[in-house]
Amino acid sequence: KAGVTQTPRYLIKTRGQQVTLSCSPISGHRSVSWYQQTPGQGLQFLFEYFSETQRNKGNFPGRFSGRQFSNSRSEMNVSTLELGDSALYLCASRSGTTLTEKLFFGSGTQLSVL
Amino acid sequence: KQEVTQIPAALSVPEGENLVLNCSFTDSAIYNLQWFRQDPGKGLTSLLLIQSSQREQTSGRLNASLDKSSGRSTLYIAASQPGDSATYLCAVSDSWGKLQFGAGTQVVVTP
Numbered sequence: 001k002a003g004v005t006q007t008p009r010y011l012i013k014t015r016g017q018q019v020t021l022s023c024s025p026i027s028g029h030r031s032v033s034w035y036q037q038t039p040g041q042g043l044q045f046l047f048e049y050f051s052e053t054q055r056n057k058g059n060f061p062g063r064f065s066g067r068q069f070s071n072s073r074s075e076m077n078v079s080t081l082e083l084g085d086s087a088l089y090l091c092a093s094r095s096g097t098t099l100t101e102k103l104f105f106g107s108g109t110q111l112s113v114l
Numbered sequence: 115k116q117e118v119t120q121i122p123a124a125l126s127v128p129e130g131e132n133l134v135l136n137c138s139f140t141d142s143a144i145y146n147l148q149w150f151r152q153d154p155g156k157g158l159t160s161l162l163l164i165q166s167s168q169r170e171q172t173s174g175r176l177n178a179s180l181d182k183s184s185g186r187s188t189l190y191i192a193a194s195q196p197g198d199s200a201t202y203l204c205a206v207s208d209s210w211g212k213l214q215f216g217a218g219t220q221v222v223v224t225p
Contacts, residue, residue, distance in 0.1 A: 004157070006157075007193075022161055031211075033211075033213075035213075042215055042216075042217045042218070043203065043205075043212060043213075043215040044215075045212050045214070048211065048212070055210070056210050056211065056212050058212070088155075090157055090158065092158075098197075099147065100163075100165060102148065102160040102163050103148070103160055104151075104160065105157035105158040105159070105212070106157050107157045107161075108126075108155075108156070108157050110155070
């Protein structure tokens with residue numbers, strides 16, 4: 001069974017640009033969560049999608065948005081990039097039908113904003 | 115607001131010693147607690163998940179305990195190996211499944 005796949009692995013952007021990151025969950029998983037990891041703030045929850053609906057949201061500005069498609073693949077978009085958006089962005093999947101299950105993480109997308 | 119703390123921030127032990135990693139949280143109204151491992155530049159691997167009603171979980175050389183009332187969890191790794199070198203993170207889940215992570219403990223096991 002293939003794991004969680006995130007693309008691209010690395011991205012370099014400049015301030016003011018926008019970026020789209022992609023996440024393909026494990027087959028059969030309908031829940032996809034996104035996390036931002038930085039050396040200063042650690043791991044912070046961005047949002048969770050389940051069956052194409054945002055089910056939960058963290059404390060990030062509206063520049064951070066996401067969506068989920070009918071095949072459960074998810075995309076995260078960051079508009080008007082700032083230097084502080086440089087981070088490792090991780091997505092995680094689970095079936096989503098119960099909270100008693102482990103999360104499976106992808107390897108992440110390393111975003112550098114110059 | 116839930117706060118998760120992991121002490122120590124870094125730990126170095128010789129191979130064969132047992133590892134003890136600590137996690138504390140301020141709000142005992144958690145749904146479950148998970149321990150993860152992260153290798154440099156990589157994603158997280160879930161090690162153990164303890165439901166709020168459970169006291170401990172075991173998997174191989176790993177054992178995690180949970181004392182919800184005192185807001186503490188401990189991860190024990192028996193007979194450490196160099197391959198156990200990684201950052202270990204704990205995370206507590208609320209009833210919506212949202213995880214709040216600690217900053218992690220960086221572990222180095224020396225041969």
